[in-house]
Amino acid sequence: MPTQFDPPSGTRDFLAAEYEKREWAFGVLRSVFASYGFEPLQTPAFERLDVLLGKYGEDADKLVFKILRRGEHEASGEADLALRYDMTVPLARVAAAYGSQLPTPYKRYAIGPVWRADRPGRGRFREFVQCDLDILGSPSTLADAEVLAAHHDAMIGLGLTDFTILLNSRQVLSGLLEVFGVPPQLGSGVLISLDKLDKLSPDEVTAELAGRGLPGTIADDLVTAMTATDAEDRIRAALKDSEVGQAGVDEVDRLLALVAGQIPATRIAFTPRMVRGLSYYTGPIWELAAAGVPGSVGSGGRYDHLIAQLGGPDVAATGTSIGIERVLMLLAGDQAAGRGRLDVAVTVLGDDLAADSFALASAGRAAGLRAGVYLGGSGKLGKQIKWASDNGARWCLIYGHAERATGEVTVRDLTSGEQQQVPAGEVGGYLAARAGDRSA
RNA sequence: GUGGGCGUAGCUCAGUUGGCAGAGCGCCAGGUUGUGGUCCUGGAUGUCGAGGGUUCAAAUCCCUUCGUCCACCCCA
Numbered sequence: 333m334p335t336q337f338d339p340p341s342g343t344r345d346f347l348a349a350e351y352e353k354r355e356w357a358f359g360v361l362r363s364v365f366a367s368y369g370f371e372p373l374q375t376p377a378f379e380r381l382d383v384l385l386g387k388y389g390e391d392a393d394k395l396v397f398k399i400l401r402r403g404e405h406e407a408s409g410e411a412d413l414a415l416r417y418d419m420t421v422p423l424a425r426v427a428a429a430y431g432s433q434l435p436t437p438y439k440r441y442a443i444g445p446v447w448r449a450d451r452p453g454r455g456r457f458r459e460f461v462q463c464d465l466d467i468l469g470s471p472s473t474l475a476d477a478e479v480l481a482a483h484h485d486a487m488i489g490l491g492l493t494d495f496t497i498l499l500n501s502r503q504v505l506s507g508l509l510e511v512f513g514v515p516p517q518l519g520s521g522v523l524i525s526l527d528k529l530d531k532l533s534p535d536e537v538t539a540e541l542a543g544r545g546l547p548g549t550i551a552d553d554l555v556t557a558m559t560a561t562d563a564e565d566r567i568r569a570a571l572k573d574s575e576v577g578q579a580g581v582d583e584v585d586r587l588l589a590l591v592a593g594q595i596p597a598t599r600i601a602f603t604p605r606m607v608r609g610l611s612y613y614t615g616p617i618w619e620l621a622a623a624g625v626p627g628s629v630g631s632g633g634r635y636d637h638l639i640a641q642l643g644g645p646d647v648a649a650t651g652t653s654i655g656i657e658r659v660l661m662l663l664a665g666d667q668a669a670g671r672g673r674l675d676v677a678v679t680v681l682g683d684d685l686a687a688d689s690f691a692l693a694s695a696g697r698a699a700g701l702r703a704g705v706y707l708g709g710s711g712k713l714g715k716q717i718k719w720a721s722d723n724g725a726r727w728c729l730i731y732g733h734a735e736r737a738t739g740e741v742t743v744r745d746l747t748s749g750e751q752q753q754v755p756a757g758e759v760g761g762y763l764a765a766r767a768g769d770r771s772a
Numbered sequence: 773g774u775g776g777g778c779g780u781a782g783c784u785c786a787g788u789u790g791g792c793a794g795a796g797c798g799c800c801a802g803g804u805u806g807u808g809g810u811c812c813u814g815g816a817u818g819u820c821g822a823g824g825g826u827u828c829a830a831a832u833c834c835c836u837u838c839g840u841c842c843a844c845c846c847c848a
Contacts, residue, residue: 462848744808
């Protein structure tokens with residue numbers, strides 16, 4: 333097939349099987365979030381350009397899909413609107429617009445497509461669904477714990493158990509830089525390099541740190557402490573010398589204690605080396621890793637002043653983002669089986685019988701089943717039964733002149749091949765009585 | 773944005789030194805005119821991603837372009 337009929341790169345068509353799998357997953361998320369008392373929020377697919385630009389820096393601005401001005405201004409080539417880039421900026425706008433009308437704290441979830449003018453790759457799209465869970469207005473660690481627990485439960489609800497939550501804190505990272513004597517101006521660069529410890533060897537990271545201008549002995553000490561088998565103990569001990577660092581450790585421990593009843597200890601761990609690249613986090617940070625998926629399958633943290641930076645009120649905030657597209661990749665085989673399109677397939681064995689066939693299908697629907705009549709051009713019964721079978725129907729209702737003469741319908745069970753004559757008026761009840769026997 | 777791989781039937785892919793466009797699966801028809809799945813027989817697949825060049829001759833070699841995949845970067 334010519335490639336011009338593929339959807340634009342980085343976008344996808346979802347035919348029935350995949351669509352249903354996705355809808356199932358979104359439904360699981362909605363129900364888990366609702367069970368925690370989070371409420372839904374839906375905002376427009378596009379926002380005013382000035383609402384979106386300049387929020388995350390120039391690099392992010394380049395990834396915003398802009399919408400040209402229309403009408404007489406179109407020739408100007410300027411844009412005044414843009415497709416949303418994430419769910420957080422719209423959240424800030426909503427907080428600014430409806431502030432006092434929103435509950436406090438405001439616990440909301442948002443599931444919907446976002447767009448990025450990015451280069452697509454594996455697990456990376458230009459149009460993808462983002463699923464965010466946030467709490468505005470609570471500075472409490474309880475809020476972080478609730479978000480984290482809900483995220484964990486959502487993953488479990490989706491059938492995922494083989495994942496790990498890497499937990500750290502901004503204060504821990506600040507403390508590390510302090511106790512190891514990293515010059516303040518090198519801080520963010522050093523953290524970016526340390527984040528690569530899960531991909532690069534300790535030596536490579538040490539070299540990269542030196543390349544950033546960090547004195548060799550400091551780089552060495554830092555990498556050694558982070559990668560030792562007893563790294564966590566070493567870091568904990570070292571941070572005792574830092575007020576901010578110790579505060580970070582205390583908060584991480586508090587968070588671990590709060591979620592201990594819901595998240596098994598094997599699935600969550602204090603991970604001092606984990607650094608979230610984004611600079612707006614102000615407290616605990618976390619990332620979910622799963623085997624077989626590039627990057628993370630979710631991440632979040634506390635971001636206390638971001639909402640104000642994005643144009644909203646200056647409220648405490650914490651939240652998490654479920655990497656649903658990547659989670660769906662892990663679910664590839666499981667939920668995709670599909671259960672067919674019909675429960676009841678009705679033959680049409682002649683133009684003069686079609687109206688009765690329609691009525692039979694209607695009776696099937698009234699019995700709570702999915703029912704359809706044969707729309708093809710073949711009058712052959714064999715073709716029609718094959719059609720019924722191809723559509724996954726459990727029953728084929730055979731209704732020809734012989735049946736009409738006796739006022740009965742031949743009900744063929746396509747699983748067993750057994751057939752039974754049923755009075756036409758009782759077909760609905762007959763099917764309803766047997767529909768519960770075996771789940772679809 | 774940098775480097776590399778790959779674009780052939782609906783799908784997964786073969787295709788030798790340039791020499792008639794192939795297989796499996798799926799699809800259609802028949803065997804069986806009122807009985808699907810299994811089986812047997814037969815049939816159709818097509819802009820060889822697109823454009824240009826070399827050649828008697830190009831899926832094959834060269835150039836360009838588009839798409840796609842992998843690594844780096846960045847993210848979800």
